Each structure stands twice: as C-alpha cells, then as structure tokens.
Amino acid sequence: MSAAPLLGIFVGGASRRMGGAPKGLLRAPDGRPIVERWRALANELGLDAVLVGDPGPYGGLGLGSVADARPGAGPLSGLVGLMRARADARIVAVACDMPCVTAPLLSRIAFSPSTAAALAPARDGIFEPLFARYERARVLPLAEAQLETGDLSLQRLLRAAGAEEVEIAADEWPLLADWDAPADVPR
Numbered sequence: 201m202s203a204a205p206l207l208g209i210f211v212g213g214a215s216r217r218m219g220g221a222p223k224g225l226l227r228a229p230d231g232r233p234i235v236e237r238w239r240a241l242a243n244e245l246g247l248d249a250v251l252v253g254d255p256g257p258y259g260g261l262g263l264g265s266v267a268d269a270r271p272g273a274g275p276l277s278g279l280v281g282l283m284r285a286r287a288d289a290r291i292v293a294v295a296c297d298m299p300c301v302t303a304p305l306l307s308r309i310a311f312s313p314s315t316a317a318a319l320a321p322a323r324d325g326i327f328e329p330l331f332a333r334y335e336r337a338r339v340l341p342l343a344e345a346q347l348e349t350g351d352l353s354l355q356r357l358l359r360a361a362g363a364e365e366v367e368i369a370a371d372e373w374p375l376l377a378d379w380d381a382p383a384d385v386p387r
Contacts, residue, residue, distance in 0.1 A: 205290035205310050207242045208282045209235060210275055210330055212253020212268055222257035224296030226379055229386070234299045234379075235261060244303050245310060247292070252278040269344075274352045275330060276343060283340040295330035297378045305375055309333050309366060316364035318357075323373065327363060329354035331376055334361070 211224045224235035232240070235251070235258055242249035251258055255265035269280035275293075282291055292310050294301070310333065312319055317339050320332035339361050346357055368376070379385050 203289065204245070204247050205292045205333060206282075206286055206288040207238070207247045207249040207292045207294065207310070208252045208266070208278070209238045209249060209263075209294055209296050210252045210278050211235065211255065211258060211296045212275070212278050222296075223379060225257060226297070226299070226385060228299035233261075235263070235296055237299065238294060238296070238301075239263060241301065241303050241306050245307055247310060248288075250282070250286075251296075252282050252293070270347060273347065276347055276352045276354055276357060279334065279354070279357075280340070280343045280347050283334070283336045283343065287336070289336055291334045291336060293330050293332055293334060295378050297380065298331065298376060299379060300375045300377060301331070302375055305368075305372060312366065314364050317361040318363035319366050320358055320363055321368040321376065322365045323368075327355055327358045327365075328376055329358055332358065332363070 225233045228234050228237045239249050249263060251263050251265040253268055266282045266285045268277040269284060270277045279293055309319060309331065317335045318332060320327040320329060342360050343357055
C-alpha cells in the first residue's frame with residue numbers, strides 16, 4: 201500500500217445558518233471541538249491533517265492550513281487549493297461539521313485498496329463529497345478546469361472523475377450526519 205493520504209478538514213464555510221459561529225469548534229458528543237475530534241481520528245489512523253479554508257477561528261489549535269484556490273468559490277476551490285499545495289497522491293476531504301464519524305469508517309475511505317480516481321459514499325445517487333478520497337494526479341486537472349468554468353459542483357466533479365461508490369450500511373449513515381443548523385446540534 202502506498203503512503204497514507206492527507207486528511208483535509210474543510211473549515212471555509214460562512215456558517216450563516218449557525219449565525220457565523222465556526223462549526224468545527226462546536227462540541228461533538230464526546231465534548232471535544234469537532235476539529236479536535238478529526239485531528240484525533242487522523243492521529244489514530246496515522247494520517248496528517250490540515251485545515252482547508254480560513255484558519256482564523258482555529259488558530260489556537262496548531263493545525264496547518266491551506267487556503268482556497270479562489271476565495272468565495274466553495275469547497276471545490278478548497279479542494280483545488282489543497283491538491284495544488286500538497287503533493288500527496290491521495291487526499292481525504294472531510295467537512296468540519298461531522299461530529300460522529302468513527303475511525304473504522306474513516307479508515308474505510310482512507311485505506312481502501314481501490315484504484316479509482318475518487319471514492320465516496322452515495323445515497324440515492326448523491327455522493328458525499330466531503331467524506332471522500334480524491335487521487336490528486338487524476339482529479340486535480342478536472343477540478344481546475346471545472347473551477348475555471350465557474351461550475352462549483354462537487355457532484356459533477358465526482359461523476360467526471362468516475363467516482364467509485366463506497367458501501368455504507370444503513371446503520372452507518374447517521375455517522376455521516378453534519379451540523380448545518382442549530383436544530384442539528386443536540387442539546
């Protein structure tokens with residue numbers, strides 16, 4: 201098996217529905233900020249982790265960061281920035297607001313023996329682009345070309361890359377839940 205992929209934790213969203221609060225600093229069910237939880241999962245699996253997007257609110261955490269290729273252009277821009285900045289062959293992109301992902305689930309994406317250009321779980325034909333693995337050499341040219349056209353859809357990028365669907369059991373889908381709005385966060 202080749203070197204472990206790089207874990208890119210996407211923190212660049214404006215978090216409007218959360219009133220602008222950085223979602224990665226919300227407390228996961230285990231009490232840690234979600235970004236800290238991602239770092240612990242990365243460490244457990246032997247992955248390097250970096251923040252993707254504006255690291256400002258996360259400055260005290262000591263994680264490296266990579267800027268979006270084109271600020272304001274969404275996660276596709278972050279993915280392009282990450283792949284341009286790092287020569288790692290494989291990138292695992294995750295959303296900073298997923299508080300329940302487990303090490304075995306992350307390992308399944310990170311260390312799948314698949315040689316596909318991209319891997320992601322899908323439900324009803326819709327990929328989960330921010331819990332996905334991207335192979336830099338084959339995906340970066342597609343992502344750059346798509347960004348140039350202004351098409352910011354990660355779904356289209358995954359389809360253009362011929363993404364392979366990673367099987368997720370019905371009882372695992374709740375582990376991929378994200379916290380997009382205050383109602384998503386348990387009290």
